[in-house]
Amino acid sequence: MDVSEAIRTKHAVRSFEDKPLPEEVVRTILNAGRLAQSAKNMQPWQFVAIQDKKALNAFSKHGHHATHIAGAALAVAILTFPPERRFSILFDAGQAAAYMQLAAWELGVGSCLATIYQPDKAREQLGFPDEWHIHIAISFGYPTVGKPQPRPSPRKGRMSFDEVVHWEKW
Amino acid sequence: MDVSEAIRTKHAVRSFEDKPLPEEVVRTILNAGRLAQSAKNMQPWQFVAIQDKKALNAFSKHGHHATHIAGAALAVAILTFPPERRFSILFDAGQAAAYMQLAAWELGVGSCLATIYQPDKAREQLGFPDEWHIHIAISFGYPTVGKPQPRPSPRKGRMSFDEVVHWEKW
Numbered sequence: 001m002d003v004s005e006a007i008r009t010k011h012a013v014r015s016f017e018d019k020p021l022p023e024e025v026v027r028t029i030l031n032a033g034r035l036a037q038s039a040k041n042m043q044p045w046q047f048v049a050i051q052d053k054k055a056l057n058a059f060s061k062h063g064h065h066a067t068h069i070a071g072a073a074l075a076v077a078i079l080t081f082p083p084e085r086r087f088s089i090l091f092d093a094g095q096a097a098a099y100m101q102l103a104a105w106e107l108g109v110g111s112c113l114a115t116i117y118q119p120d121k122a123r124e125q126l127g128f129p130d131e132w133h134i135h136i137a138i139s140f141g142y143p144t145v146g147k148p149q150p151r152p153s154p155r156k157g158r159m160s161f162d163e164v165v166h167w168e169k170w
Numbered sequence: 171m172d173v174s175e176a177i178r179t180k181h182a183v184r185s186f187e188d189k190p191l192p193e194e195v196v197r198t199i200l201n202a203g204r205l206a207q208s209a210k211n212m213q214p215w216q217f218v219a220i221q222d223k224k225a226l227n228a229f230s231k232h233g234h235h236a237t238h239i240a241g242a243a244l245a246v247a248i249l250t251f252p253p254e255r256r257f258s259i260l261f262d263a264g265q266a267a268a269y270m271q272l273a274a275w276e277l278g279v280g281s282c283l284a285t286i287y288q289p290d291k292a293r294e295q296l297g298f299p300d301e302w303h304i305h306i307a308i309s310f311g312y313p314t315v316g317k318p319q320p321r322p323s324p325r326k327g328r329m330s331f332d333e334v335v336h337w338e339k340w
Binding site for chain 2: 125
């Protein structure tokens with residue numbers, strides 16, 4: 001799948017088949033995040049890959065609207081340096097997330113971001129040290145076939161090109 | 171170019187041919203950013219596309235290590251909602267940047283991020299209102315052929331897979 005097709009067709013997937021991902025797929029997704037660029041090449045991230053069903057279910061309770069994690073084959077918790085240290089830390093995490101989600105999409109794997117609203121509980125479950133922080137996790141799995149995907153987004157679609165782009169000046 | 175090849179081969183390009191980008195290429199790059207997802211589909215961004223040579227030269231002075239913008243065919247200034255309003259704003263900007271850079275790479279166009287350290291001067295040049303903020307711009311252009319690309323990053327390469335990935339727990 002070429003890049004433009006992936007960007008054009010990718011959409012959030014929140015409902016997954018009850019089917020594990022092959023190990024090579026899991027590694028390809030994680031490796032895509034690893035390869036992302038970052039300011040000064042700091043690579044301000046660590047990824048925790050969760051595939052155990054009970055652990056996924058427990059993890060899904062650390063965010064609102066994160067129930068899709070319970071049904072996923074894989075969740076990747078994105079841990080970062082303290083975000084207040086430099087604006088680029090979350091920006092870079094966003095780049096790594098985009099790489100993982102596009103790499104997954106190419107392999108037929110859907111995904112959805114989840115905001116972790118209870119970072120202390122996520123920390124307790126995953127056991128990561130104080131210097132690492134969590135805001136976001138991504139669920140991954142094969143999209144369910146034959147039933148429409150839930151789309152809880154309050155706004156549908158994207159702004160038009162002319163609403164987003166300015167030429168030379170505002 | 172498929173997604174995995176783009177992710178595997180993409181690297182920062184800071185030295186560009188003195189050659190404009192076709193309008194369709196420019197629009198494809200900007201459109202890729204427009205299509206990126208964002209928390210609650212807020213699309214917390216606006217893009218200013220700069221192609222005028224004098225404007226590019228002036229804009230390159232608003233960051234350290236941003237001289238690559240002066241030689242670029244295009245710079246995209248990424249304006250966002252106030253980043254302190256929600257952690258996701260810069261995370262989402264990072265996703266949009268990744269989409270633009272991967273879409274460009276597929277078309278043979280190199281790119282490089284630049285941190286804008288003088289946002290007030292950037293605001294003055296571009297004329298955007300107070301409610302929009304700038305941290306980052308991206309230069310785009312055809313990579314120079316036959317001379318090595320400058321690579322000012324203090325650390326080369328990426329951490330290994332096992333340095334980045336944890337299974338189930340930290």
